[in-house]
Amino acid sequence: MGAWRQRIGAWQALLASHADGSGHWLLFDPDPLEFSAALVAIWERGEQAILPADDQPATLAALRDSGQPLGTLAGGLRAGGDRDPVWSHRPLPTVAVTLYTSGSTGEPQRLDKRFAQLDAELTTQRALWPYAEDLVIGQVSHQHIYGLLFLILRPLAEGVPFATRPCPYPETLHAWLAACAGARLQAALVSAPPALSRLPATIDWPAVRHAQGRIYSSGAPLSRAASDLAQALLGSPVHEVYGSSETGGIAWRVQQQGETWRTFPGLAIESDAEQRLWLRSPHLADPQSWQRQADRVVLDPDGGFRLLGRADRIVKIGGKRLSLTAMDRALGELEGVRRAQTVTLNRRELRLGAIVELDPAHLPHDHASHRATVKRLRRDLARRFETPALPRYWRFVDAWPTNAQGKLSATLRERLFADLDDRRAPRWLGERTLAEGIEVTLEVPEHCRYVDGHFDAQPVVPGVTLVHWAMQLARRLFALEADFAGLERLRFPQPLLPGDRFRLTLARRRIKESESLMITCESARGQHASGRLTLTERHHVA
Template sequence: MTRQRRLVDAPWRHAPSQGTMGWNGDFGGSRISWAGFRERIGAWQRRLDKLAPPGQRWLLYHSDPVAFAAALIALWERGDSAVLPADDRPETLDTLSRLATARLGEVTGGLLADVDQAPRWGDLRPDRVAVSLFTSGSTGDPKQLDKSFAQLDAELAAHLALWPLDGRLVISQVSHQHIYGLLFAILRPLCEGAPMATRACRYPETLSAWLQRLDNVSEDDIQAPRSAVLISAPPPLERLPAELDWHPARERLARIHSSGAPLSAAASAHARTVLGIGVSEIYGSSETGGIAWRDQQFNDHWAPLPGIEIRNDAEGRLWLRSPFLADPSAWECQADRIAPVADGFRLLGRSDRIAKVGGKRLSLTGMDRSLETCHGVLQARTLPLATRDNRLGAIVQLAAECIPHDHATRRELIQALRARLLSAFEPTVIPRYWRFVETWPTNAQGKLSAEIVALLFADLQDRRLPRWLGVENNGAQACRVALEVPERLAYCQGHFPGQPVVPGVVTLQWAASLARRHLGLDGSFHRLERVKFPQLLLPGDRVWLSLTWRPDAEGGRLVIDLSGQRGCHASGRMHYVATEIGDAS
């Protein structure tokens, strides 16, 4: 039976010293004990004491789950609170810095050099603000959300009632900077005394390796976990490669959770086939916390979480009363529409997707559904673009065989889609800007976020950019970016009369910029090597840009391949030399 204490009871203080808090999966059974974890809390407090007195708000971002957990608890026990940015991009941190006393981030070394000072314990009152998070909608500025210890404890109790960890290893594929990852990957194992994986498991190859290591744990190692719970999201579950060795998953994987967006029935079935276990999806939001759950091998509708009350109104809107809200007694109206069923509800889409386009009121949901009836369209999302006087942009996911690869086929497709919409909508509201994707573009939480939308339409603001249509990561140092050459690309003007062509040097510039964004490439450009441009790149061409970063002692090489339906357009290597990097904390 799982032991659980509330956050306000500070379970990390009472966990058995030699018990396993963190497990790194290496052969030989190396791990982090609860005693070692408490030393890390003390080390963080020592560092904090040198920076500011207690009672502060800290901007906390750390990619390491154990370091994040230790820093978070060090803040709480000092009487501080944490502001959690969604990422560590400079613009994100600069925007949120006004909300906090100082930043607390990645540590380059030396934190545990002196750990002879035991941690100090404080008073975790239920009404204290524990963390401040931010929404990640597709438009508008993020909204600050304060979560008290009482709210977090109420949700953790509901999770325990449905899915006790029972000492299983918690492996996470999602960011703990968001409410779902924070609750499931950090706070649940802390409260239930279960070990957490010491590194995030972003890629399927890493997940397969972790499960194989679990399968090879010696029976004599009484401190090592025997099974695992996977905290995931739609993107990694949709893209699980069946060719990897997943046999240990059927023995060692006890449960899979997913949140951020609903899984399609096909994706749910795919994950169940590959990993041998159903997916427990959680529906909710940053504002509300969890609302309901489902496993599509049993039901396609949603069942409320324990303690959640649901009803709908005459317009079908969802009304919610929840112990996870600041006022547990109040009914709050949500933007989603629902259809009640005997033991839950079905989601029907959002009720607030009403926009004014060209002076006309328009249901964006209705337009999305019209597009989704067209041949080859798997999913569609229309949205007003503020930078284009709120004229509509359309993001359309197509079956692979329907993807346009040149200007002529793209134009024919747009004409066909416009003709379909004109049967139901006025010409003034038809989308003007189209982005055709093969895989639905989302962030790590499975959301079509404001940042993703900005990337998709960035070329409208800067005519030097290609159309960015999504990225596939192949480990930490390789990716493939889908691109399209805009017909009005600035670099094609005068190059050449009668047949515009993208200059080869422009493709190298794109590669360098995209490698910095998607691979974190750093350093100074040094030289080119074996660069070739076998095929002309023309306006309207759709291509894949493959980028592989190969670090070495001097810096590293960026290997480039830009290919499309007509073959390779560019290839070669760009050499970089390392630059000095200061303390990022």
């Protein structure tokens, strides 16, 4: 505590020497000690702290005129040597902190939090879960409201030490718990779904489990599997907190006790005809007003609720709040991009996929050009978004896929990413009707199961796999019920390789009494197959 007070004095001296009269300070510092000391020094002057969500160039450019930068921001001022703090009787500022978060339009939304709002949250959380541990350690940023409350303000208000370094990785978390175990201390863990979902069972958690106190998680709902895994490895149930930067905390749950979210004391909730959640809360700027939320819910008789998903395009990716509208707009502005849409994919944790229509000159045709295109787009997006929020899976199309109503339907979106769940499937990228049949654009997934062992020096797609894919597509495209009977004049001039983009043209033919499927397969490297598959009537066994 003495060292922390000395850092407050150092920041006070810096602020006094660089005050420009605006009373607004742009504060970003990953060191919790420096951050909290600077925050108190700002408040002691009766001035306002503005907390950027990150230190990306585009973020800083948008906030350039908001205040004088402090901490590790580009051009930020850093406090010098320790000194005793000087306390005055200046009144506190009207606004305690200003935060920025994604709005529904994709533009950063400014959020002013008054001290009464922060105090209401701290009171609620302390009543539910007083810090009984000896130390608070974190895996999230204190630049956001969840980390600010649980990692900085709650420990200060409750007189509990907090760690001066975050522990984002499982190995660093284990090291912190090992240190606590050696000192016979117990630590509360402030975490989030990305970190809790990646806890490896290979680390010796039983040796440090007795040092783990209560676990908190927020930012997005935690999967039940991840919740069970965290409790099994760390020996403590996960207390999930549901809310947002705008609303503050709304509800909480421990999944082993049920999936229903329990509202915080003092909050009132309702649901409208669209199942949208309405909220009245002391954590809002106007505690007596009702505010409509983007989440859809089902209310339970006991006063809790179950989440059904959001009605807007704001998601949490890698623990970061992201506007898909903003990501779509940014992608659409990049070189060679005609149109783009991002979608969420429920993998082990929520990930982002991108469907991108490219100019013909920019379309990748093989593994190397695909990787280069992804690298270029990710590099350009990284100027505006943090790395964890960037798309993980990419689908490059030459024409926007639509159904009969002209929509990119949920069925088409699922088809574009179906190979992620089936390693035997080709990567579907669109189709169109021709005079002589239907042309389907496909890509050979780099990790396709069928290329394993064909061959070690250069994996290739076996000819029989191409026949199998053609039959699968024909069943859907032509409602084909016939079975494969044989091959006629089928040639394979050159093999398909992992990453190859190719066009498979299918045409249904009837010659006399026999039915056949004509196939042609071509890529930028030339022809890969042509010929005919003979078919036989399918016999159903009663």
